[in-house]
Amino acid sequence: MSAPRLRVGRERPAGGFELYSWYFFRISGLLLIFLAITHVVIMHVINTVDEIDWRFVADRWGSPFWRAFDWLMLFLALLHGLNGARLAVDDYVRSRGWRIFAHSILWSAAVIFLIIGSIAVLTFNPDAFQAAATAAGS
């Protein structure tokens, strides 16, 4: 007697890359709810852009926990966001040439922003500037 299941929302892909992408959206989304909202509360509500400066970031990244937190957020948010942009491209860009072009831009952006973001989070060393400032001052 029960009515057949109605199609609501985006259909789950049958397999391959699109299925991984489908799962990635949902898993990264759930993690990002926790990561990004914690980030917003700490950086925009408890502290504001009036207090945050280079010193603030240096102190915060003195802790490996916050570096790991920020790097995980960078990785998940960037791939979640660019993968979403990829779906938007697939919806609106019909011609094969433009689609290849748009996908190339998105994948390049993923690689470039992941690299510069990782350099920022992982290689930042505040002591180098401390040493330089002391050397210049003396």
Next chain:
Amino acid sequence: MTTGTVPTQERGPVTAGTRGIAAYRGYRPPVGMLSWALHRITGLGVLLFLLLHIVDIFLVGYGPETFNELLFLYRHPVFRIGEIILVAGLYYHAANGVRIILIDFWDKAYQFERQLFYGVIVVFLAGFIPTAFLMIRAMVR
């Protein structure tokens, strides 16, 4: 996207002969369409900010002078308003994302499509109103 045939009252008045955007006057989009459009717009908006944010945080590695000089941008009133809009977009995207996951993994969710969307609005407002209040208070102080 819901039941195949859309009830007449949801389609709005017949607009034969009207062209362009005016044809949509009085049109009440079904909740699935509205939530989808908002999800995409907020998602792309947050992505745009994320890309900018990665570039600015990259400059931390160039030392205090470079980074602090850039911060005038984020302290500008226009950006402070943008910051609140960003939080609104992020909160909506998060709340609606949970609704999408519920629809995907809970067989009966489609029966409560409208209620789920109203739930998203309630969760969004419950998060956004206190956050916006605190941000605006910090701004004007």
